[in-house]
Amino acid sequence: MSVFHELQERGYLEQCTHEEELKALLEKESVTFYIGFDATADSLTLGHFIQIMVMKRMQNHGHRPIALLGAGTTMIGDPSGRTDMRNLMTKEQIQHNADCFEKQFRRFLDFSEGKAIFENNAKWLLEPKFVEFMRDIGQHFTISRMLAMDAYKNRLGEGLTFFEFGYLLLQSYDFLELFRRHNCKLQMGGSDQWSNIIGGYELVRKIERDEVYGMTFNLLTTATGEKMGKSMKGAVWLDAEKTPPYEMYQYLRNVDDRDVEKFLLQLTFVPTEECKELGKIGDARINEGKERLAWEVVKMIHSEEAANEAQATARALFANQGSDENMPASDIVIPEEGMGLLDLLKEAGLTKSNGEGRRLVEQGGISIDDEKIEDPSLLITRDKDSFVIKKGKKVFHRIHVK
Numbered sequence: 001m002s003v004f005h006e007l008q009e010r011g012y013l014e015q016c017t018h019e020e021e022l023k024a025l026l027e028k029e030s031v032t033f034y035i036g037f038d039a040t041a042d043s044l045t046l047g048h049f050i051q052i053m054v055m056k057r058m059q060n061h062g063h064r065p066i067a068l069l070g071a072g073t074t075m076i077g078d079p080s081g082r083t084d085m086r087n088l089m090t091k092e093q094i095q096h097n098a099d100c101f102e103k104q105f106r107r108f109l110d111f112s113e114g115k116a117i118f119e120n121n122a123k124w125l126l127e128p129k130f131v132e133f134m135r136d137i138g139q140h141f142t143i144s145r146m147l148a149m150d151a152y153k154n155r156l157g158e159g160l161t162f163f164e165f166g167y168l169l170l171q172s173y174d175f176l177e178l179f180r181r182h183n184c185k186l187q188m189g190g191s192d193q194w195s196n197i198i199g200g201y202e203l204v205r206k207i208e209r210d211e212v213y214g215m216t217f218n219l220l221t222t223a224t225g226e227k228m229g230k231s232m233k234g235a236v237w238l239d240a241e242k243t244p245p246y247e248m249y250q251y252l253r254n255v256d257d258r259d260v261e262k263f264l265l266q267l268t269f270v271p272t273e274e275c276k277e278l279g280k281i282g283d284a285r286i287n288e289g290k291e292r293l294a295w296e297v298v299k300m301i302h303s304e305e306a307a308n309e310a311q312a313t314a315r316a317l318f319a320n321q322g323s324d325e326n327m328p329a330s331d332i333v334i335p336e337e338g339m340g341l342l343d344l345l346k347e348a349g350l351t352k353s354n355g356e357g358r359r360l361v362e363q364g365g366i367s368i369d370d371e372k373i374e375d376p377s378l379l380i381t382r383d384k385d386s387f388v389i390k391k392g393k394k395v396f397h398r399i400h401v402k
Helices: 003-009 019-028 046-060 091-108 130-136 143-147 167-182 191-208 245-253 257-267 272-278 286-301 304-318 341-347 354-362
Strands: 013-016 032-038 064-070 117-120 186-190 213-217 329-332 366-368 386-391 395-401
Touching (some): 003 019, 032 046, 046 257, 064 091, 064 167, 117 167, 167 191, 191 213, 286 304, 341 386, 354 366
Parallel strands (some): 032 064, 064 117
Antiparallel strands (some): 013 213
């Protein structure tokens, strides 16, 4: 099976330029391609993992990925999908984040001789002289065309700075540089990157008069329309210090039944037919599918040992066997006068608001050390050094009192 067909079959592919030409090129030769990652945090997230999976699948078919670390573009921040301006970061913060990304990428892709490339667009974006850049690159972009792009059109009413307006030129210039340095023929990215990808695709074709291509894949969203990779505590990180393997396992184990097939197809290498069998809604195997999804992803991101430990802990806790070695935990400072239960639930990341906590308690969804809590105004005191909160049927969280 060709990689193009595989990307279609597994549900990644959304759209691309010159589909038949690109399909033929990918079957005929090894193609150098890139995906860019702006260094806005010190860890990649589960939301990035779909892009990593695309890169792994392409590499498995003999193509060469470039992981482009955006230490240059992060100085501005991509306005795509934003309703406000991103917080500005220092060069030192950005470079630290890029270094963290590089360490994580080395766990997933083969960077041995000629197999994959790291690049950092700070090399060429932090040096050019402004007037020369605007003359050489800016002449190929029209204001009317840029204003028609969703990334800019959706921000005009809220206020779009000239600073952010230049992001498209910088990302487009990345493609030109990578084409010149590495004969990179294909830029890939999420569906929200289509405008930026088209900008680079057109720039290379105009200046270099050569055939290059762009491809986007579907953003991984849940059945409720939310971006995959967001938990009650925020992002689900690939860094085990920020999101322990057990928490990642539980996040995936508790996905909506409607998401199981899609997530198995796009986040694992489980055979396609098996993904469809395990993901049948209403089938008795749906929970087996969720366990398989959680185990496979944690194994790839962390290790088989971490996946086995997380699975064993989850099963033991669900069966009330009390094994909590890998249970997520929080150190909470409870003052002498005590802390309200609803505030504690928020502090531990188990709820987003007091209203949500109140509803959970009233519906019988909160227990402390196996005792169901019925009073939302319960005051938690310093009587115990630690205790376990159970939320619903599957979420367990140990509180260490400080």
